[in-house]
Amino acid sequence: MSEPRLNSVQCSSPAGLHRVAYKEWGDADNPKVLVCVHGVTRVGDDFDHLARALCGEYRVVCPDIVGRGRSGRLRDPAYYTVPQYVADMVTLVARVTARAGNEDVAWFGTSMGGLIGMALASLEDSPVKKLVLNDIGPVLDGAALQRIGDYIGQDVRFPSFAAGAEFVKAVSASFGPHSDDEWRKLAADVLRQGSDGQWERHYDLNLAQPFRAITPERAALDEAALWAAWDAIRCPTLLVRGEHSDLLSRETAQQMTQRGPRPRLVEIPGVGHAPTFVHDDQIAIAREFLLG
Numbered sequence: 001m002s003e004p005r006l007n008s009v010q011c012s013s014p015a016g017l018h019r020v021a022y023k024e025w026g027d028a029d030n031p032k033v034l035v036c037v038h039g040v041t042r043v044g045d046d047f048d049h050l051a052r053a054l055c056g057e058y059r060v061v062c063p064d065i066v067g068r069g070r071s072g073r074l075r076d077p078a079y080y081t082v083p084q085y086v087a088d089m090v091t092l093v094a095r096v097t098a099r100a101g102n103e104d105v106a107w108f109g110t111s112m113g114g115l116i117g118m119a120l121a122s123l124e125d126s127p128v129k130k131l132v133l134n135d136i137g138p139v140l141d142g143a144a145l146q147r148i149g150d151y152i153g154q155d156v157r158f159p160s161f162a163a164g165a166e167f168v169k170a171v172s173a174s175f176g177p178h179s180d181d182e183w184r185k186l187a188a189d190v191l192r193q194g195s196d197g198q199w200e201r202h203y204d205l206n207l208a209q210p211f212r213a214i215t216p217e218r219a220a221l222d223e224a225a226l227w228a229a230w231d232a233i234r235c236p237t238l239l240v241r242g243e244h245s246d247l248l249s250r251e252t253a254q255q256m257t258q259r260g261p262r263p264r265l266v267e268i269p270g271v272g273h274a275p276t277f278v279h280d281d282q283i284a285i286a287r288e289f290l291l292g
Helices: 044-054 082-097 112-121 142-152 161-171 180-188 205-212 216-232 250-257 280-291
Strands: 005-013 016-025 033-037 059-063 105-110 128-134 191-193 199-201 237-242 264-268
Touching: 005 082, 016 044, 016 082, 033 044, 033 082, 033 112, 044 059, 044 105, 044 280, 059 082, 082 105, 082 112, 105 112, 105 280, 112 128, 112 216, 128 280, 142 205, 161 180, 161 191, 161 199, 237 250, 237 280, 250 264, 264 280
Parallel strands: 033 059, 033 105, 105 128, 128 237, 237 264
Antiparallel strands: 005 016, 016 059, 191 199
């Protein structure tokens, strides 16, 4: 069974330098690269199952976006935004493709990772040549974003891993049915034990700051910019939606199929936001598109 290599790359924000950690699976000399990017409070470990399944065909790179997991924290939390994440990913792509002499990559983005992928794929001369969007689109709800900010910023601590795992399972119920072992893995990926012995979520609580600063007017401008980015994408694209998703409506998903890259739409039954791509049937959807 393939095991990942742990690496990091130095990136820059207007406030200074920071490191972005990433897992890399598969042959280090494989010029075919798949970048997998997680949701807002998750980490690159989310893609362990998908990476193991695809690392025979792709070199699979799974970063922890800055502020999460093994990556560094930003000195100024105002830069915890998609433009900064895109800049970091440009640096990462340059690093992982340098030996191959080919900057082309495939991209799999869940939720926030999909927004980053949309923004990057929309740019002229983008390295993204295939795009999978997992339960995300250009429509943003200002009130929902503020609620996300409130949730992210809560300094919740747990006396034991078991208590933390129950919390993660409860707040992640929309991921759909998973076995006990799968839930433990999903919890272990995003919990760490602090110096006081308490268990806490493994990200910078200051991630909440940009969410709390969003006004309805700003949300409307951001949504318009995302639709413009969507319309600029030209690479083959697969759009995945959880049947019960409250973040990507069926109406928005259908609208997305009629403009921009006009993706194929696949809806996964019995799941909300967002499909985890832990199970074989979901992995098969990604495999068919990425290798087809």
